[in-house]
Amino acid sequence: MDSVPITYELGAYEQLDRQLQAQPELYVNRYFAEHFYECALAGKRKLEQVESASEDASNSVINRERQYVRMAPNKLCVIGLASSHPLLDAELKGPLGEIVKVEFADNVVNSVIKGKSKKQSLRLTPDTKLCTIHTANDKQFIVRAAVKGKLMEWNQRLESDPGLVQRSPEQGFIAIIKPNTDDNSKILEACV
Secondary structure, X not given: OOOOOOOOOOHHHHHHHHHHHHOHHHHHHHHOEEEEEEEOOOHHHHHHHHHHHHHOHHHOOOOOEEEXXXXXXXXXXXXXXXXXXXXXXXXXXXXXOOEEEEEEOHHHHOOOOOOOOOOOOOEEOOOOEEEEEEEOOOOEEEEEOOOOEEEEEEOOHHHHOOOHHHHOOXXXXXXXXXXXXXXXXXXXXXXX
16 A cells, blocks of 8 residues: 655645734734633722722722633633723723832742753632732732642743733733643633
């Protein structure tokens, strides 16, 4: 039996490759399912928001801190700030100020992420704090894990370039998490 050589028409993929290089969000939109996690305000900040809303409705800028959970076909989840998050909202950017610091939680920074199966990785629950984002106007936003699983990677670039979160949400992701299960309903139970 003679085997027939397989030929690939790479020219067909050149245009797609150029598009994906120019606009990385196209790749994300094509291959990742996007879900959202809403971090509820608690304690003092919630009280401040209620007071400012009653004084002047325009001052009530921080009402929902929405994060994205982008799930790849292999179930890995990329966590970051959704476009509706106050820090990415063009109208709120002025009152909140630019991002000046991304401070990762000690347990995230000190976690051991090595080996093929990452057995020693930090175990996360949806409400585990990953980092605190500080703005020039002394506002703070807490980013949570949003899914239950193991920490695979945290974005160390944000320590030296915190503005990356606002400039490029795709490259300014917070962390990558491997869920404990393959069942989508269980992975996304904390998402809206």
